[in-house]
Amino acid sequence: MSGFWPVVLSEGGLVLRPLRRQDAKEYVEVRRHNAEWLLPWEATNPDPGYSLPAFPTLRRLLNGQARQGLLLPFAIEVDGRFRGQLTVSSFQWGSLMSATAGYWIDERVAGRGIVPTAVALATDYCFSGLGLHRMEINIRPENAASLRVVEKLGFRDEGIRERYMHIDGKWCDHRTFALVAEDVPFGLLDAWQRTRNRSERDFG
Ligand SMILES: CC(C)(COP(=O)(O)OP(=O)(O)OC[C@H]1O[C@@H](n2cnc3c(N)ncnc32)[C@H](O)[C@@H]1OP(=O)(O)O)[C@@H](O)C(=O)NCCC(=O)NCCS
Numbered sequence: 001m002s003g004f005w006p007v008v009l010s011e012g013g014l015v016l017r018p019l020r021r022q023d024a025k026e027y028v029e030v031r032r033h034n035a036e037w038l039l040p041w042e043a044t045n046p047d048p049g050y051s052l053p054a055f056p057t058l059r060r061l062l063n064g065q066a067r068q069g070l071l072l073p074f075a076i077e078v079d080g081r082f083r084g085q086l087t088v089s090s091f092q093w094g095s096l097m098s099a100t101a102g103y104w105i106d107e108r109v110a111g112r113g114i115v116p117t118a119v120a121l122a123t124d125y126c127f128s129g130l131g132l133h134r135m136e137i138n139i140r141p142e143n144a145a146s147l148r149v150v151e152k153l154g155f156r157d158e159g160i161r162e163r164y165m166h167i168d169g170k171w172c173d174h175r176t177f178a179l180v181a182e183d184v185p186f187g188l189l190d191a192w193q194r195t196r197n198r199s200e201r202d203f204g
Contacts (some may be wrong), residue, residue: 004130006022007202009074009121011189012031014114015085016074016121018066019059026082027055030106037107039168041143046166062087072126076118078106086118088126090136097133099126103149113196116149120189127181127188134181138164138174151178153192154184 006069008031009016019027031038053061086106092098103115119137126132137155139146155177163171164193184191 004069005063005072007072007074007125007129009125010189011121013079014121015076015077016118018063019073019075020087021045021056021059023082024055030082031105034104034107037127038104038158039111041104041140041146042168043102044169046171047083047104053123060155074118074120074122076103076109076114078114083114084120088116088122091132098133099132099134100136100138102137104131116152116192116196117189118189119149119153120176120192123179123184124187124189127184132181134178136176136178138176140167141175147175153188154195155179156183 004020008018038188044157044182052058062071065071066073070089070091074088075082076084076086084103086103088099088101090098090100092176101119105115121134126135133203135155137150138144138161139150141160156179158176158178160177161174161178163173164174164176180186
């Protein structure tokens with residue numbers, strides 16, 4: 001699919017871009033540093049023989065799926081350093097025009113409004129660049145930090161999906177949140193920047 005990928009989006013010191021071969025060292029360091037912090041929220045594979053591939057294979061797989069129009073697998077770069085990932089997946093075209101976003105960030109830069117800004121950039125690209133109509137985010141009800149991300153961005157709570165996704169080795173309930181293009185006529189980044197409080201203005 002042409003014009004879908006690669007994509008680079010940015011706002012202040014935040015850049016969303018494809019994973020690069022040169023990210024390997026920072027990726028390994030960030031994942032190691034945040035292993036405990038990410039564990040309760042990370043999607044797992046119900047196949048007990050599965051393990052997350054090492055970075056070079058992971059990067060190849062993600063970028064390969066992006067070239068086929070199946071994923072937008074962004075690296076989150078903050079002030080020139082790899083700090084996390086935001087992946088848009090589950091594209092549904094035709095009468096739905098919908099996709100789902102997932103994300104994580106290095107605890108050392110948490111609390112600065114980076115992920116809300118990243119979600120806003122990616123959503124605006126999906127709505128304006130790809131013509132999607134709906135962006136969905138699924139969150140465990142226990143994940144207070146992630147619930148704040150969608151709350152601050154104005155996503156609507158669509159309710160609980162029981163035992164929806166395999167997380168940290170078990171099937172976990174999730175709340176589904178969604179936003180449609182009509183909710184943000186001037187874009188989600190614009191709406192987010194208008195509402196965010198002063199202490200979060202590191203990235204915009
Ligand atoms: C959820 C997450 C992506 C939020 O990213 P972020 O860039 O820190 O987002 P924000 O800056 O908007 O902070 C969101 C909330 O996190 C909480 N928070 C702030 N600093 C924090 C810190 N140092 N440690 C933990 N939580 C923090 C606050 O409740 C904040 O809400 P507030 O703005 O009302 O204070 C991030 O916490 C994370 O990666 N968590 C682990 C993985 C995960 O949960 N992924 C999402 C799965 S659905």
